[in-house]
Amino acid sequence: MNTQVSRRTTAQQVLERLREHILDGDYPPGAKLDETSVAKELGVSRTPLREALFGLERDGLLTHEPFRGRIVARNDDAAVAEIFPILGALEALAVRMSGAYPPETLSKLDDVNRRITEPGVSPGLRHGFDQAWHQTLVADCGNPRLIELIERHRAIAARHDGGEARGMADAPGSTADHAEIVEALRDRRNDDAAALLERHWNDGVAVVAEWRAQAAKQEKKST
Amino acid sequence: MNTQVSRRTTAQQVLERLREHILDGDYPPGAKLDETSVAKELGVSRTPLREALFGLERDGLLTHEPFRGRIVARNDDAAVAEIFPILGALEALAVRMSGAYPPETLSKLDDVNRRITEPGVSPGLRHGFDQAWHQTLVADCGNPRLIELIERHRAIAARHDGGEARGMADAPGSTADHAEIVEALRDRRNDDAAALLERHWNDGVAVVAEWRAQAAKQEKKST
DNA sequence: CATGTGCACATTGTACACAATATGCAAACG
DNA sequence: CGTTTGCATATTGTGTACAATGTGCACATG
CATH class of the missing domain: 1.10.10.10 (Winged helix-like DNA-binding domain superfamily/Winged helix DNA-binding domain)
Structure with missing residues (x-):
């Protein structure tokens, strides 16, 4: 055929x-x-x-x-609680392994982060920008195996469980985290950035759980 | 059939x-x-x-x-340089996620570590003890996905490349690292232990490379 | 009416046959 | 003598047939 x-x-x-x-x-x-x-x-x-x-x-x-x-595979709260810390550790490693971030990369990070909060973008697109931000962050760490590993885990953790509960990560705190991380990178404080990043992912567990609980409540109301 | x-x-x-x-x-x-x-x-x-x-x-x-x-799959110096830091980050995470290590676990770690240096054990067995030590270290972190991930990467990185070059990890420095890590865990300083562990793996890259270079030299001599 | 049993059907697991591609060698050619 | 072309052979990739297992429903039985 x-x-x-x-x-x-x-x-x-x-x-x-x-x-x-x-x-x-x-x-x-x-x-x-x-x-x-x-x-x-x-x-x-x-x-x-x-x-x-x-x-x-x-x-x-x-x-x-x-x-x-x-x-x-399901991607419930339990899975998120397991995977997010792993992603935190892996991306933190990638940031530490990266050298000084060149200006163009830094401005790209800022740029993408800005678009996340821009009004009028669909939740799906916003989610895509978030993904892109993290991808850019680790792209030049010099360890292809690490990048691949991060990518695979992000693939598992990034899917929306619970029947297309849309709305994802308005994340007012999330973009603030991103900005702080980029700032650290601009100052060549990669270790600080890595620490912030790890905390960012750990906080994410609760954020997602909260957001899902809200979405479930709305779901019930509209029925 | x-x-x-x-x-x-x-x-x-x-x-x-x-x-x-x-x-x-x-x-x-x-x-x-x-x-x-x-x-x-x-x-x-x-x-x-x-x-x-x-x-x-x-x-x-x-x-x-x-x-x-x-x-x-090959497991050459390049692969080791990519995987060891990943293992360092993952095991460090596991240690941080673990609570206080109970006395029996701590003595088991000490025990296994002692056997690594015991005279008269075959290199293969010594290697096995080393694996067991790391496995015990992360076994109770409460994140099965993390354990599985560590296990898989250790599987890739633990194989001997370069035609059965035996002799592995006499590692006088390695067991000292282990001891220091257990000590930190006994004091409930998990974060310190995690940091030591990460350094342990990073140092490992050079150790393995050195050891392999030596083995290759000996190989050539005996030909 | 509740419960269990057995059969028909649907789906997954395994084996095998055939097709597509790579490899090595020998002969032709410059 | 080196290079290239073409064939014979070995190995991998894909399709299909059949076997093994799970599922749901009808029917019997208490």
Whole structure:
């Protein structure tokens, strides 16, 4: 069916496409992945699909129960409480390993951070800017493995659980944290920035939990 | 061929067995994994084997080039330089997240550390004790995801590269570090212990590089 | 009416067959 | 003599068939 011109294998492509779909919320947390349907949907047979599923499962994006199917991993408060501190430690390390941040990087960080708070941007976009900010922060640490690891964990933790509860991170405190961190970096106080960053992620656990509780309450009201 | 009584799937079992083999050095870094041979060796068909391989690849234990096969991941100086700091940050986090270490855990740590230096133990065993020490250190941090993550990275970094260059970590400085860390933990100074631990791993990069250079020199002499 | 049992169906797991690609060698060519 | 081209062979990638297991419902039974 496919003419196989690519250098990448079907399973690899499927893995990446599925990953994107999960991150975009097309397959939300808790959704069951029916092999036959998904295979048909992507136009491949079950064999490469299953190989991709195995990889994603190993990434922590899927959970698997033998003979009962695969589920997109939940991202509940418990998961956040486990992952956010890990991200804090890893990004802090990346900041410490980075040298002096060049002016253009610093202004990019400021710029992106400013856009997070700009009025009129959709919550989804705001969330995207937040992601971009963190990505820029660690991009030049010189440890590709670390970057990849951070990326994977952010992928797990960044998805919205609880049935498309939108509204994410208006985060008045969050952008203030970001600004403070950039300021430290401008002064070449990377260690201080790292410490702030770690606290930022740890605070995030409570922030997300609070925000979700609010969203759940609103959800109930509108029913 | 198999009566399939187990609750775990063949692919999962194969993944774990292969993982053990790789960690034990039965498949040393750089070894090519021929699918047909390995499948025959483990008594399964290629399908579940390939699924397992995909998982291990995602773990970073294997590298893959389309149509050219899979290789057990190298663990050269570059890899060590990337992974050791990550392990340092993660284990430091685990120590900080742990509460007060109970006396029995502290004496276990002391005990295991003592065995590392005991004369007459094989290098392999010594290495095993070192692993056990670090495992005990993080076991009660209360973050299973973190423990799993540490375990996986230790799996990658703990393998001996460069053709079974044995002799590992006599580490006179290493056990001294361990002792100092336990002392800090006894005083409930977890943050100090965490900082020491991070330095311990960072120093490890140079130690391993040095040790390997020596081993390589000896290798050449005996040829 | 509640509960348990067994069968039909759906879905996942495994094996195998075939297709696509890489590799090594031998012969042709300059 | 070195280089290149083309084929034979080995290995990996994908599709498909079949086996094993879980699920839900109808029906019997107390």
